[in-house]
Amino acid sequence: MVWSPYGRFACGIAEVEWLRTAGQGLSGRLYYPAPSELKATAAPPSSWLRPWTWRRGVPWLWDVQYARGLGKFLFFRLHGFGYDVLKQMLIGLNTALGKSQRMDLVPGAPLAPDAPQQLPLVVFSHGLGGNRFLYSIICSELASQGYLVLAVEHNDGSASAVRLPGGEWRLYGGLGDEEAQVAKTRVRVREMQAALHLMQALHRGDRLSGVELSYGLDAPSFLKGRIDLRCVAAAGHSYGGATTTALVAEDPLFRCGVALDPWWHAVYPESPALDRFQTRTPLLVVGSHDWNVPNAWGQLSCGGERQQKILAAARQQGGSGQEGGRTGGGAMLLSIAGSSHNTFADFLPLFGQKTGWLLERLGLSARLDPLLGIHLSCTALLHFLSLHLPLTKEQREAQNWEPAKGHLALDAIKARDAADAAGASPASGPLSWLFPGRGLMLGVSDFLIDLLLPKRGTFRPVSGGGPPPGLAKAAPTGNGAEEPDDVVTGAEAAEAALPSAGPASGPHPHAPSKVLAAAGAAGNAAGAAGGEGAAVGQLAGPAVVLGAEQRAELRAGVNKRYSAAVQAAEVEEMHALLGSEHIFICRTV
Structure with missing residues (x-):
């Protein structure tokens, strides 16, 4: 390739x-x-x-x-x-x-x-x-x-x-x-x-x-x-x-x-x-x-x-x-x-x-x-x-x-994503069983990790903040000035980027989960009332529904103007370019 x-x-x-x-x-x-x-x-x-x-x-x-x-x-x-x-x-x-x-x-x-x-x-x-x-x-x-x-x-x-x-x-x-x-x-x-x-x-x-x-x-x-x-x-x-x-x-x-x-x-x-x-x-x-x-x-x-x-x-x-x-x-x-x-x-x-x-x-x-x-x-x-x-x-x-x-x-x-979501069969071939989520390679990798790595408690670190009270990090095992006492190790930094077992992005590759959407809607309502859910409500972007004609008009106008500052109209342009189904949040300040 x-x-x-x-x-x-x-x-x-x-x-x-x-x-x-x-x-x-x-x-x-x-x-x-x-x-x-x-x-x-x-x-x-x-x-x-x-x-x-x-x-x-x-x-x-x-x-x-x-x-x-x-x-x-x-x-x-x-x-x-x-x-x-x-x-x-x-x-x-x-x-x-x-x-x-x-x-x-x-x-x-x-x-x-x-x-x-x-x-x-x-x-x-x-x-x-x-x-x-x-x-x-x-x-x-x-x-x-x-x-x-x-x-x-x-x-x-x-x-x-x-x-x-x-x-x-x-x-x-x-x-x-x-x-x-x-x-x-x-x-x-x-x-x-x-x-x-x-x-x-x-x-x-x-x-x-x-x-x-x-x-x-x-x-x-x-x-x-x-x-x-x-x-x-x-x-x-x-x-x-x-x-x-x-x-x-x-x-x-x-x-x-x-x-x-x-x-x-x-x-x-x-x-x-x-x-x-x-x-x-x-x-x-x-x-x-x-x-x-x-x-x-x-x-x-x-x-x-x-x-x-x-x-x-x-x-x-x-x-x-x-x-x-x-x-x-x-x-x-x-x-x-x-x-x-x-x-x-x-x-x-x-x-x-x-x-x-x-x-x-x-x-x-x-x-x-x-x-x-x-x-x-x-x-x-x-x-x-x-x-x-x-x-x-x-x-x-x-x-x-x-x-x-x-x-x-x-x-x-x-x-292709639509075909996958509809249950299309995975790619076939003489070595396909070696690759993601299928067969030998996945099983061997899990076996080696369990066998070779020492068992220790781990956590998913929050950037700059560490785990909540009660969850202690592993003791550092550095060798002096060469390896400083990091807030997180390189492996933990990589682990922090790994979605959890139930990632917020949900099982669908494009849309947020129904639970998150409901939480966002509740947060918007609480935010309007000044309630505790205001922080959650800030996650949700404005609902933008574009017709085919309006989207085509917005797309035809891209790369033709200059703006010295961010404008609210840019939200619609971004929806027209990327497609609303691909956008979780889009808002301007």
């Missing part, structure tokens, strides 16, 4: 390194529009049994160090024979899968000659245990639509692995206690600002000391005069979503922000994001379904109280000392029905079908079809950027994300 973006351009990539000062560096990957003729040509899908087909595209796993970093992240502070065996098995499997999975990316390609003369810029921040290529699907889709994306690989210890300028590798360093967590976010915000500073210098053609691009590209000339610094956005997932929000709340150079399932407890307490945005930057929060409903302890895994504070801080509101008496650019909270915390990363769409039995045990599963989830996420992100970045006519005409190829894919996936 070769994953190809849907845009009109091929996606070029280049690794970026900037040794700023001794001991301080910035690393990441550039995704950019390349000539369309470089896209992978149609050919039979690659197969493990036909190695000669592997040469199409480039491996998803850039270096084996990332496989080691993922092993350290998931087994951080977990020691013993069983853990060591499983860790090495995971590293080997991740290496094999990551090297065999091909991406339709072109290393060191030239910029597309028919791309916009100036490219809008998105700076991307990964989540806990992430890296520069863990979100290759989203980043390459943006690049194929004419955006320049710099995916930063954070050097705060939160990446599974980071390649530092000069070639040194640093593996996952632990989350730390609550004070250490927010300290990392401050580092991340500074790195995002440094990334923009680097892009400004490359646009000017400056020869900054210590800056290198891979594949023989000349850094000062490659992007000289090609970046539209009026159209700069920040985006990120989880830890990166909190980083993005803290960044755009205080730095007006970023004109738009997109936070994908942000982990709000990582926002540092002095951030204006918690009180009052110092900028007019519109913010899109795409929160997963499972993180935006109360868990078994009645809490939201994203940090519900903080989410309400942040949405309020981003609201357009009267204020003195600012032009027009307005502060904040407004915000939209969108939740895609059936989505989980890992809907936005590459794991599920790339590896979900072959290794679902393992992904479920690593907390990387979702009720929503992963391909549908990534298409819906990309559509929402591209729509919000087109609304709130002052794109030129040339930049808009380069994009074909709606309603061309992307929506055709959604329709095909919906048809």
Whole structure:
């Protein structure tokens, strides 16, 4: 299988390194529009049994160090024979899968000659245990639509692995206690600002000391005069979503922000994001379904109280000392029905079908079809950027994300989901019994986990808060300063993202459960009366029913206008684009 973006351009990539000062560096990957003729040509899908087909595209796993970093992240502070065996098995499997999975990316390609003369810029921040290529699907889709994306690989210890300028590798360093967590976010915000500073210098053609691009590209000339610094956005997932929000709340150079399932407890307490945005930057929060409903302890895994504070801080509101008496650019909270915390990363769409039995045990599963989830996420992100970045006519005409190829894919996936819901038989084949939910592989994995892992009490942690009183965490087994006394281990962080045995998203892949819908309706009524259910009522988005003619009219108008602030009418547009059956929450402030 070769994953190809849907845009009109091929996606070029280049690794970026900037040794700023001794001991301080910035690393990441550039995704950019390349000539369309470089896209992978149609050919039979690659197969493990036909190695000669592997040469199409480039491996998803850039270096084996990332496989080691993922092993350290998931087994951080977990020691013993069983853990060591499983860790090495995971590293080997991740290496094999990551090297065999091909991406339709072109290393060191030239910029597309028919791309916009100036490219809008998105700076991307990964989540806990992430890296520069863990979100290759989203980043390459943006690049194929004419955006320049710099995916930063954070050097705060939160990446599974980071390649530092000069070639040194640093593996996952632990989350730390609550004070250490927010300290990392401050580092991340500074790195995002440094990334923009680097892009400004490359646009000017400056020869900054210590800056290198891979594949023989000349850094000062490659992007000289090609970046539209009026159209700069920040985006990120989880830890990166909190980083993005803290960044755009205080730095007006970023004109738009997109936070994908942000982990709000990582926002540092002095951030204006918690009180009052110092900028007019519109913010899109795409929160997963499972993180935006109360868990078994009645809490939201994203940090519900903080989410309400942040949405309020981003609201357009009267204020003195600012032009027009307005502060904040407004915000939209969108939740895609059936989505989980890992809907936005590459794991599920790339590896979900072959290794679902393992992904479920690593907390990387979702009720929503992963391909549908990534298409819906990309559509929402591209729509919000087109609304709130002052794109030129040339930049808009380069994009074909709606309603061309992307929506055709959604329709095909919906048809397949309908067949599954109707009880269609699973895929057949000589090895089909090895794969998700069927037969030997699932049974063997459960047997090995029960046999090798020591029996210990576990809990599903609440981000930043820990378990309710009476549920104690396992005692740390670290080995000194190398492994700090984390609030949660890497394995527990992965477990936190795993839907519970009765996930809030319900058995249907798109719609919320009847129980949750009833609770939301009751909460709305209580909220209107000022009762205790008000917090629950805030979960429910407005009921939007669109006729076919109205939906077609709204879809025809996308990517044709610019708005400096979030408007209430955007809720209908999002329903028209994604389909109301795919939306759990959609509201603006």
